[in-house]
Amino acid sequence: MKRFADISLKNKIFFANLVVILIISAAIAFLARWILVSTLITELELRGIAIARTIAERGSGYILDKNYPELLSLIFDEAKLKERQHLVSYIFITDQDDKVISHTFTRPFPEEFREANLVPPGQDSSVRLYMLGEHAAYDIATPITQGIYRIGMVHVGLSKDHIDSLVSKLRSAFLGYISGIIVIIFVLSHWLSKYITMPISKLMRVADELSRGNFDVQLDLHQVRGGWEPHECPAFARDDLPCWHFDRIDPSMNPSENTEDELRTCRKCEFYGKQKGDEVAQLADSFYNMIWSIRSYRSRLHESEEKYRSLFYSGPDPIFVVECSSFEILDANPRAVEVYGYPKGELLGKSFLELGSENTAACLVSFDEQAGTQGSVFYPKVMHYRNGNKPFFVSLHACPISYRGRPAIIISSTDITEMIEKDAQLIQTSKMKSLGEMSAGIAHELNQPLNAIKMGSDFLAMAAEKDLDVPHEQIHEVVSEISIQVDRAAEIINTLRSFGRKAELVADRLDINRPIRGVFSMVGKQFELENVRIRLELSENIPHILAHDNRLQQVFFNLVANARDAINEKSETREGAPGGTITIRSYQDGSQVVVEVYDTGIGIPESLHDKIFEPFFSTKETSHDMGLGLAITYGIVQDYGGDIHVESREGEGTKFKLSFPAAD
């Protein structure tokens, strides 16, 4: 069978057809010939017998009468009757003693014939083939009977040549007919096999071209569509007329989300509608659709690939392809080379962890945990190092992909150093503004120790000048008081300096009570002068958090300043005693360190709860407030991974709840 596998389908069909037809023809030929020839011969023999019987019937009287001339004339009449003359080559009659009494031979009777074909008793005829000179003849002998007596024998010789010529005529006619059929079948099967295989070989050529990547191959199959092209489909390249055939090409659409109702097709779909024609035409049609789909997929793929390639190569941010388990950098875009300052060759194969600190590792670890659920992970403010160990800040976006068959992560790192610096400047500016707001209070605060020092030293000077008799304890009291007051002034200045200083880039481990106390020391007294009391309910021994001391001071200052304003506003607009209380509570809640700042002020209307953290939103219409305080507060809290919530009832007070993750 293997031998046949290599033969083309066209030849297989052709030869199979041919062989089958030949076998059938041959079988028919042999069968027909056998039936025809034997029937013809038998028929002719029967005719011979009939002739012989006729002669025997009519000649029996002549034989009894011994009227041989009549008999002779009879047999001549019978032998030469019309076309019978070609068939009958001779007739002779013998008597009961087998003597020839009459014959049609035009030459002397061949004696060997006389007793050559004797009819055995009981039979009424006998056929034998004899050679008569050069010609063969079938000798048919029939007895002539009178009653129960055989009175003679009629021999009719049928010319075998004539029979043979009839048979051969029949045969050649039959063979001619068969041959004609074979020729027709040959042509037909040749055409059929060609008809079936031609589109297949065409499709094959096209498929070859496709697999070579030539999708612009011209299909001359589409004549089956009557010249219709997919561009003529109303849904082609139209978003407002969604057809699921076309829409499903869009990979962003999840077809499973669509219910059947939402799938739309035209009543008479031109694209998938079956065209007229046989299976071959339909196959070509389907093939055409398939090619069109592939072409469309491919061009989409190409476009998409080009789009992402251009993103990768010309994107403004460094992009890395990182191996999943070893964090080896598999690929990096030119921007990465530019930003990180390593030559590309050096960058590839490097571990991604070398670019950044342990923060990156934490990012990648949590990526492993989260990526499965979220698809992509965002890590803000990670410190990375350029070539030469120069630090800068980046935000990392990571998402999983498959790169050359291996699981990998695409990491895009955005340089946010400038943004962080701008943030810091903004915070700094806002802090300076806060300092400005505090200045009057601080002046007052600083004036107190200065006053005590001044009075103390003046007292000592006076004592010296006037030579007063001042008890020793009094001098000691004054001097130690002066010392205490100097410390107090220095403390105020230190707090101010630490508050005004620009924060370091890296956050410290910090007891959250420290900035609270810092703010309290700066504004506590001042607020008290406005009858606003700050009550501290700080829990000791709560975990540290990762943050900047002075930025948190900024946060708490903003909150208590707002609380103070709220309290003052309440006493101005509503009847009631002036003043109020601000309570700052710190405590631990699971893995969170929580600080609550609540006041007894005027409160914030429910409708503004969402707005107060927006930048440039301010309720203080009369003041020159920029509305940045809470926005900056929110930003700072977010920076430390914390959260801030507001609860407020109009007229009763406001509570800000800040929670920070505890540092390990």
Add this chain to the structure above:
Amino acid sequence: MNKVLVIDDEKPTLVMFRLTLNAYGYTVFTAENGKEGLEVFERERPPLVLTDVKMPGMDGIEVLKRIKEIDPRTEVVVITGHGDMDLAIKALNLDATDFINKPIQRHLLEQALRRAEERWQLALDDKDEITLEAIRDSAVMHLQGNLATQSEPRLQEAYEQVVAMGKQRIVLHFNKNASINGAGIALLTQLLLDAQKQGIDVVIAGLSENFRKVFDIVGISRLVELRESLEEALEDV
């Protein structure tokens, strides 16, 4: 007048006041807040009260009002923050007799104490606060003690007398102990405007440093010439 009450929320300040004022020979009472201060005042009735303005709870202004209600003659000197003239003027409007800035300079404190004592003495002696004198071509009006609402008739009378003198120049000679409260300032301003209308030159002389600042702020300095002393003012012609 050897009783003095000091009200200040700053304990170290109180300590220093006590020592200093003791050294000056006063009997010193101290209070850490307005409420306590009023209690002590009710009990001891000191003729002189020094009170801080900025205090939690009842502030110095409130204390001043209450004390003036209890005894209007009390010399109340308010202690204001560094150069806070607005508060000082507010206090003067409420009949504070003087003010002193923190940090307290020794000589200013001494002056303030002396002035208070002199005013107190004047009040006790019931001396005339305004006297007139004609020196060369100037009419000199000597002012001392408290120039307040009650001084209006006397001041008006003195002014008319000065005008009657027919001098083209009036010298308002403030004694170092002179204190002018809000009402006094209003009277004085009215007088100066009148003089301006009548084409009379007015020169102010001998004003204490504190009130010179106050006159700067309320705008009197723009209406008149200010001179250090009477001699200077007289020489000037």
